[in-house]
Amino acid sequence: MTDKEIHYTDSIHFELEQTARLMKMLTSQLFIKLDIQLSMDEYAALDTIFCHDGICQRDLAKLILKDRANTGRILNSLEEKGLITRYIDTKNNRLVKKMNITDQGTSELKIITAKFNEYLSGMTQKFRAKEVEAVRDTLRKFRMDLEQLVNVNI
Amino acid sequence: MTDKEIHYTDSIHFELEQTARLMKMLTSQLFIKLDIQLSMDEYAALDTIFCHDGICQRDLAKLILKDRANTGRILNSLEEKGLITRYIDTKNNRLVKKMNITDQGTSELKIITAKFNEYLSGMTQKFRAKEVEAVRDTLRKFRMDLEQLVNVNI
DNA sequence: AAAAATATGTTGCATTTACAACAATAGTAT
DNA sequence: ATACTATTGTTGTAAATGCAACATATTTTT
Numbered sequence: 561m562t563d564k565e566i567h568y569t570d571s572i573h574f575e576l577e578q579t580a581r582l583m584k585m586l587t588s589q590l591f592i593k594l595d596i597q598l599s600m601d602e603y604a605a606l607d608t609i610f611c612h613d614g615i616c617q618r619d620l621a622k623l624i625l626k627d628r629a630n631t632g633r634i635l636n637s638l639e640e641k642g643l644i645t646r647y648i649d650t651k652n653n654r655l656v657k658k659m660n661i662t663d664q665g666t667s668e669l670k671i672i673t674a675k676f677n678e679y680l681s682g683m684t685q686k687f688r689a690k691e692v693e694a695v696r697d698t699l700r701k702f703r704m705d706l707e708q709l710v711n712v713n714i
Numbered sequence: 715m716t717d718k719e720i721h722y723t724d725s726i727h728f729e730l731e732q733t734a735r736l737m738k739m740l741t742s743q744l745f746i747k748l749d750i751q752l753s754m755d756e757y758a759a760l761d762t763i764f765c766h767d768g769i770c771q772r773d774l775a776k777l778i779l780k781d782r783a784n785t786g787r788i789l790n791s792l793e794e795k796g797l798i799t800r801y802i803d804t805k806n807n808r809l810v811k812k813m814n815i816t817d818q819g820t821s822e823l824k825i826i827t828a829k830f831n832e833y834l835s836g837m838t839q840k841f842r843a844k845e846v847e848a849v850r851d852t853l854r855k856f857r858m859d860l861e862q863l864v865n866v867n868i
Numbered sequence: 869a870a871a872a873a874t875a876t877g878t879t880g881c882a883t884t885t886a887c888a889a890c891a892a893t894a895g896t897a898t
Numbered sequence: 899a900t901a902c903t904a905t906t907g908t909t910g911t912a913a914a915t916g917c918a919a920c921a922t923a924t925t926t927t928t
Contacts, residue, residue, distance in 0.1 A: 567827070579734075625735045
């Protein structure tokens with residue numbers, strides 16, 4: 561017990577943080593290298609909008625885990641770039657801003673995803689696909705439990 | 715192939731990002747709740763310094779994956795709080811700033827870690843310890859490969 | 869020996885981010 | 899009906915972050 565102490569830097573929490581940080585560095589370097597005119601956050605938002613066409617801002621914010629303020633700013637940028645359109649609608653009798661991905665948005669999304677996967681496949685090749693999927697699925701379960709514990713103020 | 719497309723938001727990259735984000739929310743909320751007078755980053759730095767006493771700034775920066783500027787600022791804060799001391803020394807005939815954790819720093823580190831683990835054990839209890847360790851180890855391997863790919867400019 | 873390159877840390881600045889306050893609207897309670 | 903509360907989105911602001919530039923010192927090159 562003397563020096564077999566538990567350290568934060570040995571925990572899965574720290575490991576997650578570091579791995580995610582490195583992943584973010586890698587992907588942002590990739591985006592620059594591939595000359596992609598979107599930020600990672602814009603890309604994640606665009607992909608989420610594609611998968612949930614007609615979603616309102618707050619629901620999107622909950623999915624990408626950004627606060628409402630930043631989600632609005634990301635959408636301003638995507639709208640200016642012509643990748644999405646926004647319109648006022650109602651949800652549960654409340655005025656909300658919904659959005660649709662444009663044809664250009666869909667097109668760009670596919671192009672970026674293709675480029676992205678081509679580059680990243682080299683990385684995950686070192687691992688068996690099954691193993692990567694297993695880790696992803698465990699992370700997902702982990703995240704679902706986290707969502708119960710964390711006070712997500714969005 | 716029509717709609718069985720590959721989406722970024724289904725990838726391990728996005729899953730990692732989201733899980734790490736939630737984890738960060740949880741831990742920062744915990745730090746406020748437990749009235750801990752350190753930021754998560756300061757805590758991670760302090761733990762790293764404990765494990766690598768006498769480390770120099772740049773080596774620490776590489777371990778916590780912050781740039782040199784931010785690492786210096788975090789250390790300013792830890793020094794002001796009396797948790798570390800800094801001194802000039804040489805490494806490979808170069809002037810570097812090394813640091814040691816103080817008794818107060820060691821004491822606070824233990825207290826925080828104890829509080830932290832007590833609260834977080836509830837979360838990981840839902841998973842078998844073996845499973846958590848397995849995911850952590852896979853993440854670590856994953857991270858080691860990432861480190862080969864990413865241009866870490868520190 | 870002089871010049872160029874490298875290593876380390878600090879400072880300044882621009883971007884990102886989160887949090888709080890606000891505006892507008894709709895539901896709920898008294 | 900009036901007041902209170904809740905939902906959604908925007909704006910303002912302070913803190914965090916990363917990047918580039920700089921200062922200093924040392925090594926390497928010419």
